[in-house]
Amino acid sequence: MFEDLKRLNKYLSEAGYCSRREADRLIDAGRVTINDLVPEMGTKVSLGDIVKVDGEIIGGRKDDFVYLAFNKPIGIVCTTDTRVEKDNIIDYINYPKRIFPIGRLDKPSEGLILLTDDGDIVNKILRASNNHEKEYVVTVDKPISQTFIERMAGGIYIEDLGKRTKKCEVKKIDKFTFSIILTQGLNRQIRRMCEYLNYEVQTLKRIRIMNIKLDMPLGKYRELTKEEFKTLSELIIESKKTFEAKQQVQRRNRR
Numbered sequence: 001m002f003e004d005l006k007r008l009n010k011y012l013s014e015a016g017y018c019s020r021r022e023a024d025r026l027i028d029a030g031r032v033t034i035n036d037l038v039p040e041m042g043t044k045v046s047l048g049d050i051v052k053v054d055g056e057i058i059g060g061r062k063d064d065f066v067y068l069a070f071n072k073p074i075g076i077v078c079t080t081d082t083r084v085e086k087d088n089i090i091d092y093i094n095y096p097k098r099i100f101p102i103g104r105l106d107k108p109s110e111g112l113i114l115l116t117d118d119g120d121i122v123n124k125i126l127r128a129s130n131n132h133e134k135e136y137v138v139t140v141d142k143p144i145s146q147t148f149i150e151r152m153a154g155g156i157y158i159e160d161l162g163k164r165t166k167k168c169e170v171k172k173i174d175k176f177t178f179s180i181i182l183t184q185g186l187n188r189q190i191r192r193m194c195e196y197l198n199y200e201v202q203t204l205k206r207i208r209i210m211n212i213k214l215d216m217p218l219g220k221y222r223e224l225t226k227e228e229f230k231t232l233s234e235l236i237i238e239s240k241k242t243f244e245a246k247q248q249v250q251r252r253n254r255r
Helices: 008-014 020-028 089-093 119-126 146-154 189-196 226-254
Strands: 032-034 051-053 056-058 067-072 110-116 134-140 169-174 177-182 201-209 221-223
Touching (some): 008 020, 008 032, 008 119, 020 032, 067 089, 089 110, 110 119, 119 226, 134 189, 146 169, 146 177, 177 189, 189 201
Antiparallel strands (some): 032 051, 051 056, 067 110, 134 177, 169 177
């Protein structure tokens, strides 16, 4: 699979073990090992390395993580809080390991959502600046006009959020149905865009997230294939590099 090197202190931080500063102290004290060897400060962790603190394995190898594609039915809530929501996604899937959804899909919506126990990949996929595509098929309550298609594609100002949606790709499928590809994930975005143009969403289904397509029956899940995960990892790495380069420019400008 695609290799993603990262500094040891960042690895410990993203695994939720401690802050980067505390990780530096642990490394300096010789309490951290990579493959049972004491590393130098600044050493990078690669795919398959086993990191331990005081002999305890931290995080896991990519091969140990779970990556699922799930076809969410209407009525299921994308939350990990099983105490609050009765119809939550975690209880519905009942997977034997602790997993969590990557992003959300509204309760009245259906379709593709990814789940994992890899916190690092969640952050990379959800980072808005990465412009990762999500594709939906939507039906509305009245005939779709060319003006509707053009205005949806050009961006709609969402007043209560105080921002305009990004330009996107919108195509008419039939009299009441269209497809839309978004690169952002505002709360109830498609429904709000339609409401602004005096249309009401009747059904909303997500059929693709980046390179992962919806191809399983409603209410069922499957593991990502090796090829899907390889492509997904490559897309994430490229967008991450773009994001980090932008951060470096911003830091230089503030000096």
